[in-house]
Amino acid sequence: MSSLSPLLDSTTVGISLAIAVTGLVAISKWKGSRSLPYPPGPPPDPIIGNARAMATDELASVFADWGKKYGDVNYATLIGQPYIVLNSYQAARDLLEKRSGIYSNRPPMVMLSEMMGWGEVLMHQELGPRFRKHRRIVQEILSTKHISQYAQIQRKEAYSTLVDLGNTPDDLIKHLKRILLDGVFTAAGTILNITYGYTVKDCDDPLVLLADECMTATMGAIGLGSLLCDLIPALKHWPTWAPFSGFKKHTVYTRSLVERFYHEPFQWLKTRMAEGAVKQCITVDLMETMRTQSGPHRPSETIDSTDILHISSALYAAASETTAAVLEAFFLALLHHPEVFSKMQEEIDQKTGKERLVDFDDRDSLPYFECVMREVLRWGCPAPLGAPHQLTENDIYKGYSMPKDATVMFNVFAMTRNEELYPEPEKFMPERFWGKLDTEAARQVNAVFGFGRRVCPGKAFAEASIFFVMSNIVASMDFTKAVDEAGVPITPPVEFTKTLVRYVNGTGVVGKPYLSNLLDTSYRSSSSCNTVLKRRGFSSSKQTSSTTKLVHDSSFWPTWVFAHIVSECNTMSRRILTFFPRT
Numbered sequence: 001m002s003s004l005s006p007l008l009d010s011t012t013v014g015i016s017l018a019i020a021v022t023g024l025v026a027i028s029k030w031k032g033s034r035s036l037p038y039p040p041g042p043p044p045d046p047i048i049g050n051a052r053a054m055a056t057d058e059l060a061s062v063f064a065d066w067g068k069k070y071g072d073v074n075y076a077t078l079i080g081q082p083y084i085v086l087n088s089y090q091a092a093r094d095l096l097e098k099r100s101g102i103y104s105n106r107p108p109m110v111m112l113s114e115m116m117g118w119g120e121v122l123m124h125q126e127l128g129p130r131f132r133k134h135r136r137i138v139q140e141i142l143s144t145k146h147i148s149q150y151a152q153i154q155r156k157e158a159y160s161t162l163v164d165l166g167n168t169p170d171d172l173i174k175h176l177k178r179i180l181l182d183g184v185f186t187a188a189g190t191i192l193n194i195t196y197g198y199t200v201k202d203c204d205d206p207l208v209l210l211a212d213e214c215m216t217a218t219m220g221a222i223g224l225g226s227l228l229c230d231l232i233p234a235l236k237h238w239p240t241w242a243p244f245s246g247f248k249k250h251t252v253y254t255r256s257l258v259e260r261f262y263h264e265p266f267q268w269l270k271t272r273m274a275e276g277a278v279k280q281c282i283t284v285d286l287m288e289t290m291r292t293q294s295g296p297h298r299p300s301e302t303i304d305s306t307d308i309l310h311i312s313s314a315l316y317a318a319a320s321e322t323t324a325a326v327l328e329a330f331f332l333a334l335l336h337h338p339e340v341f342s343k344m345q346e347e348i349d350q351k352t353g354k355e356r357l358v359d360f361d362d363r364d365s366l367p368y369f370e371c372v373m374r375e376v377l378r379w380g381c382p383a384p385l386g387a388p389h390q391l392t393e394n395d396i397y398k399g400y401s402m403p404k405d406a407t408v409m410f411n412v413f414a415m416t417r418n419e420e421l422y423p424e425p426e427k428f429m430p431e432r433f434w435g436k437l438d439t440e441a442a443r444q445v446n447a448v449f450g451f452g453r454r455v456c457p458g459k460a461f462a463e464a465s466i467f468f469v470m471s472n473i474v475a476s477m478d479f480t481k482a483v484d485e486a487g488v489p490i491t492p493p494v495e496f497t498k499t500l501v502r503y504v505n506g507t508g509v510v511g512k513p514y515l516s517n518l519l520d521t522s523y524r525s526s527s528s529c530n531t532v533l534k535r536r537g538f539s540s541s542k543q544t545s546s547t548t549k550l551v552h553d554s555s556f557w558p559t560w561v562f563a564h565i566v567s568e569c570n571t572m573s574r575r576i577l578t579f580f581p582r583t
């Protein structure tokens, strides 16, 4: 005992000292942060704080104006809740990335997470063991190493769109409007296929419509009402029979959709599995992980069917709307810039010799295309305010106090409109990146995918999908503007929605309450539907309706498409063949 006591003593003393020093540092940081001012920002009103300024659907622009007036880091409050707004890439990197240990929580969102049920998916999960487990698994699934496995599926999705177009030439425009221009469709098709092995059949596909309804209902509720619920959580107990219960009824309705969104694709897959018809997909891989309990999760963690349900839903929810918004912006930009389209075609034709479609590994040798992609992401800015983070400790930044529990918003819209890096930022100019793809300007476009520990794990996958879909459409289509009744070409206005996900105005799900009810009558009466795409070298007088005829009638397809399909048929697995044209 006596021989141990000096050791014990020195250990005890060491631990005590460490605790004391840590405590002192924490206290001095806390005291320091308390004695320092908050970052500059607009003057608040009594009690409500900056609610008047923040009760707008133009929040990204309002924040950008604050940035210009008060500096790139701003402080505001909303009924006592502190908000920190980061209007520059540098500030976002300094805090969300370099100090990601304390800037990576999600703020509690009572309406969205608790009342509607979205809290189960990674995007809205607060830090904790479940978040860590899901994040690790999702990162692994979507890592560059793994996404090559999904290349086949993406290839199939894009080529099938082209085949669809050729399969019903008399219906070409309808097809284009309903399938190709509807980015939601292409994006949802890819992600549903990869996640659940589910093949989307047409625009009336029940799972796509369900996702649409779900997102519409969710976004319809986001605004001051949801903020009030976040600030006064007791509102979640508001009875549906009481006055002013509209918000509550809406959340009950949305929750039922969210539950269906979680369960229906999974149920579909389980039924297929019971029938013995299983395709390789993420959910099946996850089920295998659950069976063997071996995978990217830690040995101490178990993965159960609820994890699988929510991980798969997390991917579908996070991927389809954002990717769709990018594709929509791409079409809108090209309608206004036919010269960009011609240059892209020229570059692609040079690469492929017009003898084949574009493949994933062509990307590195299509630099102009890369510039267009950067510009579409920057200009289209699919998620102008990213997703909110939450600060979990008091902090000090550039002499300002950053209070614990503050909601931290990063303004991607302001970052992608930084005039020093992007002169005339509202202009769509891919040339701004020409020869500069390794510069800060090109790098900072990555802000659209967020920062730090919460950075979008689907970035590589999203870019690969977007590249693949866009390049093959350009490779196989010509664009011209539609004409009105008087034969005058229609130029759609450059307008975007002011929602969390920024769609081309008139598309997307917002503003179309319950899209499925409107589908037959006013489906996508959007500006971007004013496009006519003509398949290059395509003769509309020839029509085919069977797979065999299509594949064997080389005059129907330009030779290079034909050759490619045949070679794809030969190299891809049988299930891909079955995907070819429907009668």
Ligand code: HEM
Pocket (backbone or CB within 6 Å): 122, 123, 124, 125, 135, 138, 142, 314, 315, 318, 319, 320, 322, 323, 326, 382, 383, 386, 387, 388, 389, 448, 449, 450, 451, 452, 453, 454, 455, 456, 457, 458, 459, 461, 462, 463
């Ligand atoms: C162009 C398309 C996309 C854009 C612009 C985008 C953007 C974002 C942004 C801004 C965030 C929040 C980042 C942060 O809080 O710092 C995010 C999170 C996320 N994204 Fe994406 N995303 C895209 C596509 C995808 C795809 C294709 C997938 C999956 C296949 C995906 C899966 C996720 C997930 C699971 C999260 C939540 C991560 C977390 O909270 O830890 N995203 N995305």
